[in-house]
Amino acid sequence: xxxxxxxxxxxxxxxxxxxxxxxxxxxxxxxxxxxxxxxxxxxxxxxxxxxxxxxxxxxxxxxxxxxxxxxxxxxxxxxxxxxxxxxxxxxxxxxxxxxxxxxxxxxxxxxxxxxxxxx
Amino acid sequence: xxxxxxxxxxxxxxxxxxxxxxxxxxxxxxxxxxxxxxxxxxxxxxxxxxxxxxxxxxxxxxxxxxxxxxxxxxxxxxxxxxxxxxxxxxxxxxxxxxxxxxxxxxxxxxxxxxx
Numbered sequence: 001x002x003x004x005x006x007x008x009x010x011x012x013x014x015x016x017x018x019x020x021x022x023x024x025x026x027x028x029x030x031x032x033x034x035x036x037x038x039x040x041x042x043x044x045x046x047x048x049x050x051x052x053x054x055x056x057x058x059x060x061x062x063x064x065x066x067x068x069x070x071x072x073x074x075x076x077x078x079x080x081x082x083x084x085x086x087x088x089x090x091x092x093x094x095x096x097x098x099x100x101x102x103x104x105x106x107x108x109x110x111x112x113x114x115x116x117x118x119x
Numbered sequence: 120x121x122x123x124x125x126x127x128x129x130x131x132x133x134x135x136x137x138x139x140x141x142x143x144x145x146x147x148x149x150x151x152x153x154x155x156x157x158x159x160x161x162x163x164x165x166x167x168x169x170x171x172x173x174x175x176x177x178x179x180x181x182x183x184x185x186x187x188x189x190x191x192x193x194x195x196x197x198x199x200x201x202x203x204x205x206x207x208x209x210x211x212x213x214x215x216x217x218x219x220x221x222x223x224x225x226x227x228x229x230x231x232x233x234x
Binding site for chain 1: 123153155161162163164165168209211220221222223224225226227
């Protein structure tokens with residue numbers, strides 16, 4: 001049973017560029033959340049996708065956008081990169097959608113992350 | 120709004136000694152609480168969770184935590200530290216109400232184990 005997978009593992013970009021990060025959720029999960037973890041900090045919630053729509057968003061600018069595909073995988077896009085966007089980007093999946101109440105869970109399982117460096 | 124405070128950004132213990140990592144939360148509604156562990160250059164691994172029911176919860180690798188509503192705390196303990204426990208530990212909170220999607224994390228506590 002594959003867990004949450006993220007690609008690429010590392011990425012180097014320059015200021016002003018755009019980047020796309022990818023995430024495949026754990027088998028059976030329908031919801032994907034994205035977090036930014038700056039060096040020495042705890043993860044900060046960016047947004048969550050369910051049924052291909054953004055369901056909740058943290059305090060991040062519009063330069064951060066996302067998408068969820070019919071197979072539940074997700075992308076995080078960041079435009080006009082700033083030096084301050086350098087961080088570990090974590091994807092987490094969960095089963096939160098409609099259906100059996102027993103299947104619902106607020107438990108999020110994390111991938112290994114994508115380390116983005118902006119020069 | 121919910122928040123998490125982890126007391127002590129760095130904790131050092133001797134191998135075999137008690138591990139105690141502190142977490143206090145703020146939530147206006149009943150919380151769901153989690154402890155995650157992060158090894159260097161890796162993602163987060165769930166150690167244990169509290170949702171409802173028994174307030175003393177057991178997790179992987181011999182860790183446990185107790186939910187104390189009166190103290191708004193969810194401290195993580197392990198009776199005997201092992202070298203492999205050296206890592207960073209994050210406490211996180213969400214809540215049980217509708218719309219409770221995001222996890223709010225503390226800043227983390229880095230645990231060092233001295234041989």
